[in-house]
Amino acid sequence: MKWQGIPYAKHWVTQEDIRGVCDILSSDFLTTGPVAQIFENRLCELTGAGYAIVCANGTAALHLACMAADIHDTDLGVTSPNSFLASANCIEFCRGRTDFIDIDLSTLCMSPDKLETYCREQAVPRVVIPVDFAGLAPDLPRFRALSKEFGFLIIEDAAHALGSTYSFEGNTFACGSCAHSDMAIFSFHPAKTITAGEGGAILTNDPDLAERLRLLRNHGMVRNQDPKTPWDGPWYYEMDTLGYNYRITDFQCALGISQMDRLGQFKARRNQIVSLYNQAFHGNTQLILPPEGLATDACPHLYPLQLANGKEARLALYKALHARGIHCQIHYIPIYWQPYYAKKYGYEKGKCPGAETYYSRTLSLPLYPAMSDDQVQEIIDAVLANL
Ligand SMILES: Cc1ncc(COP(=O)(O)O)c(C=O)c1O
Incomplete structure (x- = not known):
């Protein structure tokens, strides 16, 4: 099907992208496998973040990040009102309590001043989800300073900002680097900067969060890796935490990697x-x-x-x-x-x-x-x- 007229956003898929996807379709792995790992490495190289976990879409990435942040039972999470529904819904998925901090008209992103006032006068959230609206990072270093003072976690919703950078004290940081956040997410929806058809990723510099995110992406299942453990046998797996199937396929990742080249x-x-x-x-x-x-x-x-x-x-x-x-x-x-x-x-x-x-x-x-x-x-x- 073709668009009539000029859409507001559109992917750009080339023959090379298509070849990359077709190669994986004729390989032995279709779902999350070696190509997903390559995509994760590429995201780490691009942003400088230590760990990347690719998943089904940006909404799943936000949900996984909120679960990894241990949002539950009326824990307060705040985000920007100027965003797509998913930036707030992810708090609701975890049965948290969602509130909104107004934007600055100069950035169209969450106002750090308003967040500070909120923390001093109303409540301290467990998690703050600033959104890099339109591709522009909000004042993440200031959010980080506030998080140190008040003790909240930061999940940067960088769905709009793959490839963007921001400066702080003479240094340049990639959006999604987690230099000033605990986790960051991207979306690879076709309207975004690069696409995987659908897809998302969470980035972090914290190895414990990375491990938890991987676990939650795949049902919370742990396989018996140590033959000496007294499990029932080498086939045995255990689920101690409730997780989801938020996997992404290797052929989607092949498209993402090929798009990243451009x-x-x-x-x-x-x-x-x-x-x-x-x-x-x-x-x-x-x-x-x-x-x-x-x-x-x-x-x-x-x-x-x-x-x-x-x-x-x-x-x-x-x-x-x-x-x-x-x-x-x-x-x-x-x-x-x-x-x-x-x-x-x-x-x-x-x-x-x-x-x-x-x-x-x-x-x-x-x-x-x-x-x-x-x-x-x-x-x-x-x-x-x-x-
Ligand atoms: C700011 C923002 N966050 C999250 C999402 C969710 O991403 P996805 O559509 O991949 O689930 C979107 C998608 O439109 C978005 O614009």
Whole structure:
């Protein structure tokens, strides 16, 4: 099936990618095997993290990370309201209690100041899940300083940020490096920077967390590895912890590895498109451009353009672009507006004014590396003609 018009995101799969997948389809391993391990090593090389555990998708990665963080029975977890549902749902999967810390309009990510106030005046969460919105890391070093003071764990939701970096005290860190977090996750959904069809990964520098994550990914099963142990026989396995089947196949990992070979190319093209948009819209008082950080060493995942005139102007532009086959999207409806969260916790509109202001006027323009310059120009012309 083909897209009609210009989608907001699209994978880019080449014949080489297809060959890589087909080679695995005719090999002896289909499910998580040696190729998954190669993919994990590549993720470690890219980010500098000590351990990577690949799994079924980014949502599974978040769930595994929350289980490894031992979230259970009303333990408090907080995340950004400006994210996909999964950033919060993972706390709920563990029967934790979910709350939301507002964003800074300058980064569109969770505000460290607001988190600090929350910890001092309301409650100290067990886990904080900051989200690298659109490919831009929030102030992770500041979150790390707060975690040292208050004792919470940090899971960086880097689903948007494979290939992005951030700077701190003159050093550069990869998103997902866990230099300032306990765990980080990626998603390999086709809308993301690289794809495995579906897929996800958790990264960490903590060997105990890595071991637990591997265990939880595969039903919590431990096989009898020591012939001297008094188990029932060499076939025996035990399950002491409830885990899941969150495995990923080796042929998906082959696609992920092949795509990683082109990450530099994807990043360069994404940045070129962002520059073209920025140049065209710069100085237009009706438009608020994405955070400046996206123009540094980020690998931009989205181009969230805000309409200074707000909700009505956004709706009109959304409709005009869709009528021309330009499938812009809205990222994101504040998560706590969802009836599930509103009913369960009594969260009301007005709770996070930053996320709500941003939501009321934002629209993500198409951004993916296979877009042609002509398509970018078509979108720019359509935006400027419909303000
Ligand atoms: C910020 C964020 N976190 C987590 C996820 C979940 O990833 P997946 O779709 O691979 O389950 C997504 C996917 O859209 C996302 O955008």
